[in-house]
Amino acid sequence: MARHFISTSARQMALVLLVSLLAQTAAQAQGRAGRGPPPTGEAAAPVDLTGYWVSLVTQDWIFRMVTPRRGDYSDVPLNAAGIQIMDAWDPAKDVAAGEQCKSYGAPAIMRVPERLHITWQDKQTMKMQTDAGEQTRLFHFVRSDADPGAKSLQGYSFALWQIQRKSADTGGGRASRPAGPPVWGNLKVMTNNLTAGYLRKNGIPYSDNAKLTEYYDLLPQIGGEQLMMVTSSVTDPTYLTKVFIVNSNFKKESSASGWEPSPCSATW
Amino acid sequence: MVGYTSKFQAGNSVRGTTFAVALLLAAAALPLRAQEQITQVDLSGSWALQEDEGVMERVAGPVPDDFTGIPLNDAGRYLALDYNPGSYSEPERICLQETPWSLAIGPWAIRIWPQVDPATRQVSAWMIGGTESHPPVTIWMDGRPRPSALAPHDRSGFTLGTWKGDMLIAYTTNLKAGILRRSGAFSSDQTTLTSTFIRHDDMLAVSYVLQDPVYLTEPYAYANSYLRSDGPVGIDWDPCIVGYEGVDEGKVPFYLPGKNPLVGQMKQIYGIPEEASLGGAQTMYPEFRDKIKAKFVMPPGKCTLYCTTGFAPPPPSKAPATAPSTGTREPRARRAPGS
Numbered sequence: 001m002a003r004h005f006i007s008t009s010a011r012q013m014a015l016v017l018l019v020s021l022l023a024q025t026a027a028q029a030q031g032r033a034g035r036g037p038p039p040t041g042e043a044a045a046p047v048d049l050t051g052y053w054v055s056l057v058t059q060d061w062i063f064r065m066v067t068p069r070r071g072d073y074s075d076v077p078l079n080a081a082g083i084q085i086m087d088a089w090d091p092a093k094d095v096a097a098g099e100q101c102k103s104y105g106a107p108a109i110m111r112v113p114e115r116l117h118i119t120w121q122d123k124q125t126m127k128m129q130t131d132a133g134e135q136t137r138l139f140h141f142v143r144s145d146a147d148p149g150a151k152s153l154q155g156y157s158f159a160l161w162q163i164q165r166k167s168a169d170t171g172g173g174r175a176s177r178p179a180g181p182p183v184w185g186n187l188k189v190m191t192n193n194l195t196a197g198y199l200r201k202n203g204i205p206y207s208d209n210a211k212l213t214e215y216y217d218l219l220p221q222i223g224g225e226q227l228m229m230v231t232s233s234v235t236d237p238t239y240l241t242k243v244f245i246v247n248s249n250f251k252k253e254s255s256a257s258g259w260e261p262s263p264c265s266a267t268w
Numbered sequence: 269m270v271g272y273t274s275k276f277q278a279g280n281s282v283r284g285t286t287f288a289v290a291l292l293l294a295a296a297a298l299p300l301r302a303q304e305q306i307t308q309v310d311l312s313g314s315w316a317l318q319e320d321e322g323v324m325e326r327v328a329g330p331v332p333d334d335f336t337g338i339p340l341n342d343a344g345r346y347l348a349l350d351y352n353p354g355s356y357s358e359p360e361r362i363c364l365q366e367t368p369w370s371l372a373i374g375p376w377a378i379r380i381w382p383q384v385d386p387a388t389r390q391v392s393a394w395m396i397g398g399t400e401s402h403p404p405v406t407i408w409m410d411g412r413p414r415p416s417a418l419a420p421h422d423r424s425g426f427t428l429g430t431w432k433g434d435m436l437i438a439y440t441t442n443l444k445a446g447i448l449r450r451s452g453a454f455s456s457d458q459t460t461l462t463s464t465f466i467r468h469d470d471m472l473a474v475s476y477v478l479q480d481p482v483y484l485t486e487p488y489a490y491a492n493s494y495l496r497s498d499g500p501v502g503i504d505w506d507p508c509i510v511g512y513e514g515v516d517e518g519k520v521p522f523y524l525p526g527k528n529p530l531v532g533q534m535k536q537i538y539g540i541p542e543e544a545s546l547g548g549a550q551t552m553y554p555e556f557r558d559k560i561k562a563k564f565v566m567p568p569g570k571c572t573l574y575c576t577t578g579f580a581p582p583p584p585s586k587a588p589a590t591a592p593s594t595g596t597r598e599p600r601a602r603r604a605p606g607s
Contacts, residue, residue, distance in 0.1 A: 058488060059490060075319065164434045231473045247493055
């Protein structure tokens with residue numbers, strides 16, 4: 001009887017292990033199938049940034065809405081070389097050289113009073129157009145190893161979603177594990193391959209060594225309005241003594257009625 | 269029989285255990301779904317303000333007639349132009365700017381820490397400390413009931429917080445009237461403030477949106493960035509203490525309508541016309557530039573005043589400088605609002 005019991009028990013245990021292994025294999029297969037190819041930038045978007053947005057100029061008004069005074073670099077961590085360049089600012093010379101858009105480059109463009117039009121150019125490329133200065137920025141969601149080409153005012157931007165998901169509590173004081181659908185998120189954009197330009201209209205310079213990191217955050221609806229905060233962080237070993245960080249606010253607009261393209265200006 | 273029964277029972281017991289093990293193993297193989305909760309980032313720590321925007325407003329103080337970009341209504345503008353910086357020395361107004369809004373417009377680093385309920389071991393509140401003379405702001409996370417609008421208002425107000433993804437959203441009510449900008453723009457005791465804390469790696473971005481049905485026509489949005497500080501930031505400031513600052517009892521410094529002698533400084537220093545300097549919602553939007561383009565006059569020559577960090581030029585020195593009497597860190601000089 002004892003032998004029979006042991007034999008039965010062993011068979012049961014073997015069956016249990018088999019079921020368990022099958023369940024594990026099925027779960028892994030399900031995980032692989034669930035993973036599949038990574039979603040495109042458009043499909044993975046945890047928030048919708050597309051549409052028309054207008055600048056809310058409530059900070060640094062005197063440096064953004066009018067042309068700042070010659071030699072005024074309040075708040076900007078310029079080094080001595082940068083001050084020298086700023087002091088030599090000559091907008092007429094910029095215009096003559098066809099460089100009237102130097103204050104509309106990627107490190108400065110979000111501070112320009114303007115409207116943005118954000119769309120998907122394709123499933124892996126977000127397009128941002130500005131009415132002020134008629135600039136176009138492209139945010140690439142696939143990092144390319146190809147030569148990014150010549151440096152430009154808007155440079156090359158690589159974008160990724162920082163997705164926040166529900167998490168499963170793994171217990172025991174261990175870190176929780178993200179799972180489930182996205183609940184929120186933000187866009188991180190890293191830009192390089194820039195030509196030199198101005199952080200402000202009065203010739204405060206950044207060099208072609210500058211790099212820009214931005215975070216696009218949708219804020220909760222306030223007073224029935226959708227706001228977007230853009231945090232821009234500029235590093236430039238040539239002209240800045242430290243990282244330069246500013247926040248710019250935008251309000252969602254329901255239509256293109258305020259869209260008013262205007263060319264770059266070196267003086268206004 | 270007894271033995272058999274015993275063995276039978278033992279066999280049942282083993283089979284029960286076996287099935288329990290099987291269930292556990294099978295469950296372990298499936299994706300975890302139990303106890304789902306929203307991931308929350310840890311905001312605690314010391315955060316150093318990045319003073320790369322608005323330094324004039326934060327430190328030296330704005331030009332006295334600078335209300336640009338504030339969506340003031342007529343009542344708000346009237347009150348702002350009535351403001352005499354001397355009133356800040358009245359005992360009942362000395363602590364006027366010590367509301368949570370001072371976190372937005374001040375030069376303060378902040379320290380954030382959680383307050384844990386010992387019974388539930390859950391975070392019952394996030395504490396935001398760091399203003400010059402203000403107690404920490406308490407963001408209650410336990411969903412306690414908000415006091416009635418008729419309940420007493422105080423400088424800190426009452427704040428409830430919620431998470432949306434990794435964003436901590438704090439909503440403050442029950443505030444006293446306070447200073448919106450130190451040039452003399454005020455907020456009323458009907459003001460509400462939505463503060464959103466968003467952590468990006470070692471950077472903390474905070475959005476502030478203030479709404480005031482009494483003095484503003486639209487929400488007023490502001491934002492700051494902070495970098496994580498390895499060393500503790502100084503929040504050991506003295507509390508705001510009411511004292512005699514030279515304004516005699518019964519005297520209320522103010523300017524009569526149309527008699528404010530400080531109006532015109534924005535034009536003089538920055539070339540900015542009055543219709544812009546006196547604020548209003550229209551001044552927040554890009555199209556307002558078209559209205560003032562013909563009226564703006566760039567001051568001639570190179571900038572000579574408030575050109576670098578936003579600090580006011582030091583007053584002429586009549587006595588030899590003396591070292592601070594206490595401490596190793598000296599608070600940054602701030603002017604009285606509008607002075």
